[in-house]
Amino acid sequence: MRKSLLLVFLCLSLVIGHGANGTLIGLNNSFSSNHITRTKEPETVNVSITPGRKDAMFDAKHPVKYFIEVANTYKTSEEGKIQVEVKTDVGGTVGKSEIAIKLKGNKTKKIEWDLPMQDPGFYDIVVTINLTDYDDTVRNVFGYKPFEINTPVHRPADFDAFWQKAKDDLSGVNPDYVVTPVDSLSTPTHRVYRVEMNSLDNVRIFGWLTIPRTKGKYPVLYGLGGYRIEMHPLKFDDFAHFTINVRGIGESNHKINPGNQEILTLHLVDKNKYVYRGIYMDCLRGLEFLLAHENMGLDASRIGLFGGSQGGTLAWILAALSKKVMFCVVDNPTYCDYTENYKICINKPQPEGGFVIKFLKDFLKKHSSISKDKMLNTLSYFEAQNFISDVNCPVLLGLGLLDLTAPPTCTLSVYNKLSADVRKRSEVFAFPNLAHEVPMEHNTFKSTWFYENFANKLLTSKR
Template sequence: MKLLSYFSLFLVLLTAKTNAQNTPAPIKLVQIMLTADYPDWNYKLNEEATIKVSVLKYGSPVENVEIEYQYGPEQLNPEKKGTLALANGVGEINIGTMNIPGFRQLRVQTKIDGYVYKNEINVGFAPFEIKPTVNLPKDFDAFWEKAKAENSKIPMDAVVNHKSELSTANVDVYLVRLQNYKLGQYFYGYLSKPKDDKKHPVLFNPPGAGVKKIVPVTTYAEKGFISFTTEIHGVSPEINDADFESTRAKLKDYWAIHLDDKNNYYYKKVYLDGVRAIDFLTSLPEFDQKNIVVTGGSQGGALTIVAAGIDKRVNYIASFYPALSDNTGYLNNRSAGWPFMFSDKYQNNTPEKIKTMEYYDVVNFARKISIPGFYSTGYNDNTCSPTSTLSAFNSVKASKEIVITPISAHWRFAETDDKSIQWLQEKCGIE
């Protein structure tokens, strides 16, 4: 038995050593640096953009390297493709200009020692003048007021179970099930509450896109909020793997379900889930009776804006690169955001589907916002394009501020995340 134990220990140590020897590198051996003329990557209309290209190995230029490049309007077919020889590893590419507000994109790649290295850059032309392409239906407000009134008749039927195994020294975690939209239809969320028996602002944290099992988020509770992190598909995080995979398969491209019927479109339930989440949070005895905030990114960023536009109880929001923004962009010869529903990939551009989307496009909820908001996006985001996210941001008439980190793609820096939480804390009077 002792010999077996020593042998097991040897295998553990050997595995640990092997893993340590094969830790993936956090950076590429060869890097392609793309530098715009301006540090904010913003240009005036009709001003030509010249991008400096540097191919670096160990931080030094690679001599006699050839690159392939293509450029044109963001996420559309490139206007020009070509190659460029860089004798000293450094060169420039003029990617042209725009006479209307928007973005141009340069993509570059090179092959060195059999490995392909890539990079890209999106630069803006008068980006804060970008206007949305989506129409606002005349009965938009009436449509959503009716939907909320009908939804309010559905009992919440809240089931709240404490999860000691998920709780921390400072935060209690609960799994919550709420009824919404139809009798017998539910969605789930993790509630996180500070363990201090005090009153707190409440924070709704809607999810990003996809069908995933949610996990508790205790960060906001650690920062002084009672937070509620939800899913949108009625999938309990405690579902067994087989049933989960079956459900996920059925909900592939869920954003397209009943897209031709505004009264039964998939996102109608989802948007009303947000209202129900706020119903639940404001019913809690620990709610401070003053501050209701919403924050999320991507689809969660979209649902954040929707919540502020549809529910006047919300006081403050922090939205990151919102999806579902200006979906008709592709019908107007420019990029749109996730899920690219009217792009050539999906062939969805029927009159019925376009009309339905007008009632669900995030831009139209942004137009309705009347509260202060914190927003953030990056220019290299190919999932929620800056053209689409700025269409939404520029449509907000209320007090707002935005943090743009041009280099970021469909993610955000910790510094920006920290700034958003600090902004929400200050607004809610959390010290």
């Protein structure tokens, strides 16, 4: 997670500114493609499975289809069977089928496999091959009618009142902003400032502001960090850059977390003391800082958010808490739907099951008096799906279909809860071969997407 988010930031800093036929009966959705090679020197059997659509996202007009290619480089024939099983994301078998296969030496066979589906969702496709001298299992994920996925909402009756109280408490804290130029980080083209402020419960947080030296009023890219990742200043030719290190990161950690516990479960026993109540308010206070400092050359009417993993969720939630946000760029957002995430990952081996569920399982082991349902009820105040209907800006969403830290079912279900108008102005890009990351080319596309959506406003922003 940390490596992928750093790659996103690095890329943004660089680019912004300038056969046989088998049929399986009764399946659901999930997408992915994978290529696995097993070698047996000096000969091999190569097996690859590839979805019929590049992003492995299927629907009624584009039925689920996979191509299984088996290349035998042994000199002798290989024979056996290929089995295809489709499972729901929680592990239930939807359908299973198999065919016999015989492959002569130095020959390749490509098999087209149709998977009739009905229900929206993401599904595992598990291909098992057993040959004379070769056995292997390959797993992929594909989606069927993914934009119809709609998981149940677990929204507390006092959700709005709870967050209004948090915002009221924040407004009662004097921010006491301090802005300090940092000559050692500044360059001939950019000024870098360290910023400090008081947030909820008078916790002192800090961050960075970078502004081009050329006179003008610059749109602001507000970057939000992943889990326990300390943010650093970035430099863009056409934009100011701002980021805040929320409580639990860097200097504030010793005050709020002297025992250096896992931040995800810090004070989880009480929703009013849970650390993410403060973290979400830290992000809002950072936005308030920008609105209060237009005189530094900031165009506070043009603020965009970007983040990956936890940072993606923080971007979504901040956009819901304030209407001052122009757009969100979100990759693999966590904390979308804790209940669904728990069901999907609870029986997955670690680390495959992702850090979120691992830390929650550890929490329940240490607090035997707290039930899973009580824990999930507390977390429902903090999951993205309960904020998402208040987002009114366009969203660019990137997700890896093999991701179990931010399972695609949870991510797409939240996206689908955006209003129809917002979805019309938004885009989704899915990557079948990736887990908790996006490819470098998507990072490049983020720049293109931003410029295409806001080019006219950006051209008039410098004056």
